[in-house]
Amino acid sequence: MPEFLEVRNLKKHFKTKRGTVHAVDDVSFSIGRGGTLGIVGESGCGKSTLGRVLVHLEDSTSGRFFLDGEDVTILSRGQLRKFREQAQIIFQDPYSSLNPRYTVEDTIQEPLHLSRRYNKRQMDEKTAQLMDLAGIAARLRLAYPHELDGGRRQRVVIARALALDPAFVVCDEPVSALDVSIQAQILNLLMDLQQEKNLTYMFITHDLSVVRHISDDICVMYLGQLVEKCPAKELFAAPVHPYTRALLSAVPSANIHARRERAVLRGEIVSPIDPKPGCRFAARCPQASEVCKGPQKLELVAPGHVAACVKAQAQKTGAY
Amino acid sequence: MSQDTFLSVRGLTVEYVTKYETVQAVNGVCLDLSKGQTLGLVGETGAGKTTIARAVTRILQSPPAAVRGGEIFLDGVDLLKLPEREMCHMRGNRISMIFQDPMTALNPVMCVGNQIAEVIRKHDHVSAAAARQQAEMSLELVGIPAQRYGEYPHQFSGGMKQRVVIAAALACGPDLLLADEPTTALDVTIQAQMLDMMHRLHDLKETSTVIITHDMGVVAEMCDYVAVIYAGEIVEYGALEDVFDHAAHPYTVGLFAAIPSMWEDVARLTPIPGQPPDPTALPVGCKFSPRCAYMDGECGARPVEMKTVGPGHTCRCLR
Amino acid sequence: MTAAKGTAAGYQRPPGGGAISAQARSSQIRQVIGRMLDSKKAVIGVTVIVLFAVLAICADFVAPYGVETMTGDIFAPPGAKHWFGTDDLGRDLFSRVICGAKYSIVLGLGATLIGAVSGVAIGSVSGYYGGPADEFIMRCIDVIQSIPGVLFNMALAVAFGGGFFNTMLALGVAQIAGTARLMRSSILNVRKMEYIDAASSINCGDWRKITRHIIPNAFSPILVRATMSVGTVIMSAAGLSFLGLGLPVDSPEWGALLSSGRDFIKKYPQMMLFPGLFLLVFVLAVNMTGDSLRDALDPKLKR
DSSP states (O other): OOOSEEEEEEEEEEEETTEEEEEEEEEEEEEOTTOEEEEEOOTTSSHHHHHHHHTTSSOOSEEEEEETTEEOSSOOHHHHHHHHHHEEEEOSOTTTSSOTTSOHHHHHHHHHHHHTOOOHHHHHHHHHHHHHHTTOOGGGTTOOGGGSOHHHHHHHHHHHHHTTOOSEEEEESTTTTSOHHHHHHHHHHHHHHHHHHTOEEEEEESOHHHHHHHOSEEEEEETTEEEEEEEHHHHHHSOOSHHHHHHHHHSOOSOTTOOOOOOOOOSOOOOOBSOOSSOTTGGGOTTOOGGGGSOOOOEEEETTEEEOOTTHHHHHHSOO | OOTTEEEEEEEEEEEEEOSSOEEEEEEEEEEEEETTOEEEEEEOTTSSHHHHHHHHTTOOOTTTEEEEEEEEEETTEEGGGSOHHHHHHHHHHTEEEEOSOHHHHSOTTSOHHHHHHHHHHHHHOOOHHHHHHHHHHHHHHTTOOGGGGGOOGGGSOHHHHHHHHHHHHHTTOOSEEEEESTTTTSOHHHHHHHHHHHHHHHHHHOOEEEEEESOHHHHHHHOSEEEEEETTEEEEEEEHHHHHHSOOSHHHHHHHHHSOOSSSOOSSOOOOOSOOOOTTSOOSSOTTGGGOTTOOTTTTTSOOOOEEEETTEEEOOOO | OHHHHHHHTTTTOOTTOSSSOHHHHHHHHHHHHHHHHHOHHHHHHHHHHHHHHHHHHTHHHHOSSOSSOBOSOTTOOSSSSSTTOBOTTOBBHHHHHHHHHHHHHHHHHHHHHHHHHHHHHHHHHHHHHOHHHHHHHHHHHHHHHHSOHHHHHHHHHHHHOSSHHHHHHHHHHHHHHHHHHHHHHHHHHHHTSHHHHHHHHTTOOHHHIIIIIIHHHHOHHHHHHHHHHHHHHHHHHHHHHHTTOSSOTTSOOHHHHHHHHGGGTTTOTHHHHHHHHHHHHHHHHHHHHHHHHHHHHOGGGOO
16 A cells, blocks of 8 residues: 655756756655654755655656655646645745735635635634634734744744645744744644644754654655665664764764764765766765765665665664 | 953943834843853844844944943953944954854955955055965865965855855954854754864864854853853853753753754653743843743842852842 | 624625635725825825825916916016016916926826836736746847937837827836836845745645735835836926927926926026926925835835
8 A cells, every 4th residue: 555645766857057956866755644754964955855846846857756645746737726735835934935915814814715615704714723723823813924933923834834734744944944942832833733633744854853853754865865764763873874874973962961973074065966876975975985886776774774875784783 | 350351241231223112132241251261152033142242343233233331341451442443453353253154254256365365464464475375374274275265255165165254254363253153054064064173273272262053052062151141131151061961040941941852752842932022122020031930920020130050150040 | 703804894705706805905905004194204295296186187277377378478587477487488387387287297107107017017927937938028128228218218209109198108118128127136036935935835826926925025116116217207208399209399298398498597597497396396206105105015114
């Protein structure tokens, strides 16, 4: 039986003057209904593009993806309308994802209005429900975005995304622009909503502690490719791919007693323009050797744990 | 004020005054920093961290900003009383500031080497050749090969640009470095490189540093002392270990509890309820009291003074 | 609360009909008007415009002399008999200025409106859709903008022919290229915003996206440009009639009055002073109104 969201060999390439950008390159994964998949990676790794492709804000170059058993890779206008009631996206920046000239009510009501399923009174009722659900005080109904702080704005964005009762929500860095005390409020809200409505999340972030907290499974992306995927806790307990390890050790820890020696990576992320075959991380990898120039594929290193490193098996047994 | 205090801020108060409202950005902040030490200013957006740093370097945009009171001593000199000419000399020679966004801190039509050399010439009055040599040295110091002297900012990645910014800030060997969210715009692996580099430079030059950040991890890695800021006030101040291990103020405690852990399982995060107060209408008493679980009648009544809770560890709370 | 509101605004409207909460819209319009009333600038600007309009409408009753009546009193200085003096043919300047008001006001506002509306439409299409259509439109605008302004105005005036309405049309069309370019660049900025993507993801169609999300947020530079261009348009009309195009040279339109007074400026400054003053005050009032309208439409400046 296919999983709720099933992505197979998805590619998204952009043609630019400097060459073809392989923003998402041959990515496959699946998410079970009601589950959360975290997508982690640094800027330019293609995680946001992946999210945008999955909600049809961008067209894929090749590959297929299925939502609830249906192939939703290519959609007609009418199908797209229905698809968008199923799949929604929450953006990173609550400052730019709200129309500054719309009141809170306008923003939340717009999807209801566009769905043509509600009359005026039902829309007002549903708006009140959604505001309540997202924890927005009723007195803010006629407030404009600039009158709200980041946390409240993000609540409005969440209420808008949930207006059509979607089953699948892409959260693209929904808490990165928020302060920690507010970030925790929004994370709790997202988790509560998931429980209540059995939502399926794809949670895109660069923040490893956030992704561990909210995800069931985690995918690590590097330059458009999936380099490691496993259950959340295992990623932190037994990372296999050298990039994952470097990423984990790079995060400054607030625990002052557990100072770890960190492996500082050389070099910087290059842009994924016309990449050469072979491991894309090899140029920065402390363990790179000749074998890394060959093609890479995801290998099973443990049950439910795959990694794209030719040395994966050796890494697994090696001490960390 | 102890003998070796290098930077001392006393009762700094800054407001932003517009036609319609007055934002109380910084309300009587006192800070002390000894030579060679690193102080972390931690707080949320709008807490007044950046305003403090800008007040120290006197680059507040005025109006709307207005320094309402306080003194800032650098090595015994009150910066707020210096004439602008001398202050200009101070900036660059003794004080440097690194801004959050490396993308906008560099001039896009000037090669990076010359931007650093310009700083050096302006403050050290040396020949062009000598300035160039010094600029090349500063680039090498931050890990950029001197061959890239003639390249332009757009040829550098974000991390490299921030290195250039740091090189420029350190070029004249300042005694005090103010770094405003120096790594926030960077990816974690690049941030790790940057923190590593700043550690090395700090060991090398012993510059007194103030790091402004909202990231407790960065504070833990970089700082000797921590000042937690809330609504323009320091609510807790102390050595890194004291604040991190024995956080005394409910806000500090709440901040730590709100961060999801990378190593432990937490079923549910404990956020601080509510929102930061409106800076145009701050509460009279404890600014945090409306969000505080231990709030009682006393808290909101009158301003709360800093109280000593341990050696060198102070906290603005009645409890 | 919500139920009461429902009954007030069209109970049981058929699903899908009407705008997004009609009541919220109308209350927003009321807010905008309220904010305009709060601003001194707006009140002064609107009052002056209304005064001018009333003057223009009642000109025939107010004017002490006919527009073309030659009193025989040549170059009379301003005084009790002729408030603004008389011109080289002995016509009463006060009568001419207030009778010219209707031409100038309608011409200035009308041509600006034509230019702004078409420019916004073209610029929006260009900026929003991009691609070959954008490329084509932008190259056309490049060509048009490379023609000297006076020459282009003349060509259009010739093409549309003489008369009041055609002149207005010609001057309006001349504004399109600049407005469209400004609108396009403004739209390119707004289009990058995430709320445009958010609108797509809730099934918002192109038309609604452009009219509800993009234009309102990209419009303020156009408003500024349009209010500025009212004065320019009136002067351009005078330039055209001076060249024998557009309105007849002798029409009492302010621009024409100004240019006919030019030869006598040293000896009889009243011939330029009074039409000039009227033009200045009117343009100033339009600018003030435009400015305050922009502020009133911006929810960020709400007080």
